[in-house]
Every structure is written in C-alpha cells, then in structure tokens.
Amino acid sequence: MKSHYFASCPRGLETILLGELNSLGVQEASVVDGGIKYESSTEIMYRANLSSRIATRILYRIANGAYETEDDVYNGALKVQWTSLFDLSNSLKVSTTGVKCPLKSLDFMTLRIKDAICDQFRSQVDARPNVDIRDPDIRIHLYLNATHFDLYIDTSGQPLYQRGFRKSSVEAPIRENLAAGILALSGWESGEPLLDPMCGSGTFLIEAAMIAFNQAPGLKRSFGFENWKDFDSALLEKIKSEYQTQIKPLGFSKIYGSDEDLRAIRVTKTNLEQAGLKMAVELSCQNFNDIKVPSKVGVLITNPPYGERIGEDEDLAKAYPLWASTMKKKLSGWRTYFLTSDLRMPKLMRLSPSKKTPLYNGALDCRLFEIKMVAGSNRI
Ligand SMILES: C[S@@+](CC[C@H](N)C(=O)[O-])C[C@H]1O[C@@H](n2cnc3c(N)ncnc32)[C@H](O)[C@@H]1O
Structure with a gap:
C-alpha cells in the first residue's frame, strides 16, 4: 500500500x-x-x-x-x-x-x-x-x-544529516547532506582525485569516502519510525544487511584533505576514525598557498571562511588573489568548486566561474562557484 x-x-x-x-x-x-x-x-x-x-x-x-x-x-x-x-x-x-x-x-x-x-x-x-x-x-x-x-x-527522528558518528567539529561545519549534494553537483566520481584544501572538520571528505565505499549513510543511526507501534524490525534488519553487503572493500580512495589549522586536521582524523573511513583519505596540515597538489587533474571542493567575523572581509579580499595565483600555478587541469556566501570571491580572484549554483548553508545565501582551471583562460 x-x-x-x-x-x-x-x-x-x-x-x-x-x-x-x-x-x-x-x-x-x-x-x-x-x-x-x-x-x-x-x-x-x-x-x-x-x-x-x-x-x-x-x-x-x-x-x-x-x-x-x-x-x-x-x-x-x-x-x-x-x-x-x-x-x-x-x-x-x-x-x-x-x-x-x-x-x-x-x-x-x-x-x-x-x-x-x-x-x-x-x-x-x-x-x-x-x-x-x-x-x-x-x-x-x-x-x-x-x-x-x-x-x-x-519518520526520521534526528535529521538525516546526522549520520551518527560525527562527535567533534571546528567552526562552521557544513551539513552532511549539503556536502553530499555539492559532491553530486560537481560530477565527482569515485576514483577521481578529490581535494578539500580547507577541510575544517572534514565533512566533504567523509561524505566522499562513504560514496567511494558505497556505504549507506544511515547504517550507524536510529530512526523515528523505530518508535512506532507498527515498526517492522525484521524489515529494517533485512534492508540493513543488504546495504552492509553492498559496501565495497575499504582502501585508499584518492581523497585528500588539508587545512592550515592543526586542530582541524586532528578533528577530521577523529571523525574519519569514528566513521571507520580513515584509510580512504590522506590528510596534511598546510596552507592552501603551499599546497602539494596530489595529481595532475582532479576535483577541488571546498568551503572557505565566509568573512562573518569583524575584519575577516578585508583579510579575505587580500587572500583571494593569492589563492587564485596558487590555482593558476598548481591546479591547471583541475575542476574547482567553492561554496561561499561571499559573492565577491570570483571577481576578487580575477577568475571567471563557469557555473554559479545558488545554495543555502543553513540560513546563509551561498553560491557554489565552479571554476575550471585551464592554462591561460578564466581571466576576467
Ligand atoms: C568554513 S571552514 C570549513 C568547514 C568545513 N567545510 C567543515 O565542514 O567542517 C574553513 C576552513 O578553512 C581553513 N582555512 C582558512 N584559510 C586557509 C588557508 N589559506 N589554507 C588552508 N586552510 C585555510 C580554516 O582553518 C577552516 O578550517
């Protein structure tokens, strides 16, 4: 029925x-x-x-x-x-x-x-x-x-972006379902190198690792419908064991994360461990401008600081041109995606986005800027 x-x-x-x-x-x-x-x-x-x-x-x-x-x-x-x-x-x-x-x-x-x-x-x-x-x-x-x-x-109980294993976060973590949606919008496919160079508590990395292993996101949590009188526990167990058998063998998945803040790297590591996904991701503590790019081509997805705090706006305006020059020097051949509420970003980078997708991060009106790094192009 x-x-x-x-x-x-x-x-x-x-x-x-x-x-x-x-x-x-x-x-x-x-x-x-x-x-x-x-x-x-x-x-x-x-x-x-x-x-x-x-x-x-x-x-x-x-x-x-x-x-x-x-x-x-x-x-x-x-x-x-x-x-x-x-x-x-x-x-x-x-x-x-x-x-x-x-x-x-x-x-x-x-x-x-x-x-x-x-x-x-x-x-x-x-x-x-x-x-x-x-x-x-x-x-x-x-x-x-x-x-x-x-x-x-x-039917869900706690919202479904709570996957049941994130215990800690640094400032302004993105919600898991928004991160998964951005991975889908980017067209990233498991096996392609993926880099988040400002990974914070690692939400993009964890979601990508779950996709790479074909792991259903709700396997480690409970649901509201389990409290209902007609709850069919046998049916839930059957579905869970089916999804469990669909998980691919775990291994390194060409997913790379870095952040300039060592605390963020530690938190990401703990979150990956708790999710049982640590082996999928390589982490390093480095500033984006010093980044060692892991492969010739790939997909960069990140959620840089927004400029919410006093003085951050000016700091970002100075940082963007440096990030742009890093991208031109080191990331030619990469597709890059930035989720930000700072709509000045591409202009201040002097890079022109091939796509701008409106998205909401909580109440924040954001854009997902797609910037394809092709040698010599993109300049505004
Ligand atoms: C908005 S947070 C990212 C949140 C993350 N998406 C999550 O879900 O937890 C921005 C991160 O960028 C990092 N960051 C800022 N400037 C950076 C830079 N130049 N190089 C590397 N990391 C940077 C900060 O340390 C912070 O962890």
Missing part, C-alpha cells in the same frame, strides 16, 4: 534528491521548494531513511485538508488514530510552519495539535503522552499554507 510522503532537503538540491528517490523505485513524485512530495511503500520509506545522502527528513502525511480556522485543523488532527500510531510512553513534540497562513499564531496552532493528540489519548487510555521539545520519540510537523494544512509524522 502506498502513502504520501514529503522528503525535505537543502534548497537547490531537490533534483538530486528526486534522482535518489527514483532510484529507490519512487514514480509518483513532484518537486517543490525545499523537497519532494511523493508516494511510496513503507519499505521504500525505510530505504530512503537509510540510503538518502541528500534528504533532511522523510515526513509521512497522516492528515490533510482545507481549513479556515484553528478548529478546522484541530478537528482534522482529531480524526487521526494517534493511539494506534504510538504508545503513551513515547514523548512528543509538535512544530508548525506556515507560508501565507492567515491564522494569528502558529504557536497557538502547535498547542492545539498537541491538545488534539492528548485529548484523544485521554479519552481512550485515560492518560496523555509527555511533551519533550529536546529529544522527543515522536515528532509531528504541521504545515499550513493559505488554504490547506498537511499534518505529518516524522
């Missing part, structure tokens, strides 16, 4: 997410801003949670309809059989998002949905579940537009 789902993702990566879902067998799907609406079976929902590198959450739609007042949405929520979805002992969190929503208060609507759930539990089992806004077992999302509501139960 098929149900309705919404898979959310960082804006700009919807088409790549659609490709992932299609490869799992999803046929009925539509692209919306920030995700994909689709129909699928429970098995595909389990598979999407375990294997999607791009999705942030997979939400299962449990009610929807037209509304004019808070009571319309409350009554819609009352029709859901909450007591057969999850147990009284599970903690609960409701959140609401509204786009052009005419209701006065989204917080009030959140309370009304919580009331609908608790009222039903009370009338059927004489007690209500507790609310836990930090680490709930069950997450309910209400989405309201101008005329309609969609009520979802979150």
Whole structure:
C-alpha cells in the first residue's frame, strides 16, 4: 500500500534528491521548494531513511485538508488514530510552519495539535503522552499554507544529516547532506582525485569516502519510525544487511584533505576514525598557498571562511588573489568548486566561474562557484 510522503532537503538540491528517490523505485513524485512530495511503500520509506545522502527528513502525511480556522485543523488532527500510531510512553513534540497562513499564531496552532493528540489519548487510555521539545520519540510537523494544512509524522527522528558518528567539529561545519549534494553537483566520481584544501572538520571528505565505499549513510543511526507501534524490525534488519553487503572493500580512495589549522586536521582524523573511513583519505596540515597538489587533474571542493567575523572581509579580499595565483600555478587541469556566501570571491580572484549554483548553508545565501582551471583562460 502506498502513502504520501514529503522528503525535505537543502534548497537547490531537490533534483538530486528526486534522482535518489527514483532510484529507490519512487514514480509518483513532484518537486517543490525545499523537497519532494511523493508516494511510496513503507519499505521504500525505510530505504530512503537509510540510503538518502541528500534528504533532511522523510515526513509521512497522516492528515490533510482545507481549513479556515484553528478548529478546522484541530478537528482534522482529531480524526487521526494517534493511539494506534504510538504508545503513551513515547514523548512528543509538535512544530508548525506556515507560508501565507492567515491564522494569528502558529504557536497557538502547535498547542492545539498537541491538545488534539492528548485529548484523544485521554479519552481512550485515560492518560496523555509527555511533551519533550529536546529529544522527543515522536515528532509531528504541521504545515499550513493559505488554504490547506498537511499534518505529518516524522519518520526520521534526528535529521538525516546526522549520520551518527560525527562527535567533534571546528567552526562552521557544513551539513552532511549539503556536502553530499555539492559532491553530486560537481560530477565527482569515485576514483577521481578529490581535494578539500580547507577541510575544517572534514565533512566533504567523509561524505566522499562513504560514496567511494558505497556505504549507506544511515547504517550507524536510529530512526523515528523505530518508535512506532507498527515498526517492522525484521524489515529494517533485512534492508540493513543488504546495504552492509553492498559496501565495497575499504582502501585508499584518492581523497585528500588539508587545512592550515592543526586542530582541524586532528578533528577530521577523529571523525574519519569514528566513521571507520580513515584509510580512504590522506590528510596534511598546510596552507592552501603551499599546497602539494596530489595529481595532475582532479576535483577541488571546498568551503572557505565566509568573512562573518569583524575584519575577516578585508583579510579575505587580500587572500583571494593569492589563492587564485596558487590555482593558476598548481591546479591547471583541475575542476574547482567553492561554496561561499561571499559573492565577491570570483571577481576578487580575477577568475571567471563557469557555473554559479545558488545554495543555502543553513540560513546563509551561498553560491557554489565552479571554476575550471585551464592554462591561460578564466581571466576576467
Ligand atoms: C568554513 S571552514 C570549513 C568547514 C568545513 N567545510 C567543515 O565542514 O567542517 C574553513 C576552513 O578553512 C581553513 N582555512 C582558512 N584559510 C586557509 C588557508 N589559506 N589554507 C588552508 N586552510 C585555510 C580554516 O582553518 C577552516 O578550517
């Protein structure tokens, strides 16, 4: 039996997410801003949670309809059989998002949905579940537009970019699903040399290593649907062992990471160890301008500092021309990709990008600049 789902993702990566879902067998799907609406079976929902590198959450739609007042949405929520979805002992969190929503208060609507759930539990089992806004077992999302509501139960639990092994980070780590999406946008393929010369806590390197080993990103974590009454643990185990057998033999994968900050290299090393991916990546502590380029051609993907702190803007304006001259001297033949919110970057480098892809890093409006380093070209 098929149900309705919404898979959310960082804006700009919807088409790549659609490709992932299609490869799992999803046929009925539509692209919306920030995700994909689709129909699928429970098995595909389990598979999407375990294997999607791009999705942030997979939400299962449990009610929807037209509304004019808070009571319309409350009554819609009352029709859901909450007591057969999850147990009284599970903690609960409701959140609401509204786009052009005419209701006065989204917080009030959140309370009304919580009331609908608790009222039903009370009338059927004489007690209500507790609310836990930090680490709930069950997450309910209400989405309201101008005329309609969609009520979802979150199948993922913690967001899927939490792969379950990153324990430490340095400043401003990029989210894992955004890093995986950028690797896909670059066209990098496992076996091609890959370099992140400002690797921070190593997110691009870890995602690339998982791709190289064909390792499903969700194998080391748990999911929200495991708390549901109809959770099929045998099905989850079957899918997990199938993905486990698809992992390729581990070995060096021509993935190179460096950073001028020794702390960053240590953190990356720890993260790679924790993920069991250390042997895939070669790390070194060096300034980009001193970089020893590991091969004649390859793909450079990086996320340089943004210029968020006072004085950093001017420092970056001075650094960019030096990076450009390093690239011209040492990286001719490479495809390079820079994710930054500093839109001045290519101009100050005096290099012209062949592509500028708008992406959001959290709330930051960024561009992924593709700069192909061909000897003697690129100059603005
Ligand atoms: C925004 S952070 C990268 C975050 C990383 N993508 C992650 O997910 O953790 C930028 C990194 O660039 C490094 N960096 C800045 N200038 C550098 C340079 N000239 N050479 C090498 N590393 C540099 C910083 O030490 C910092 O770790």
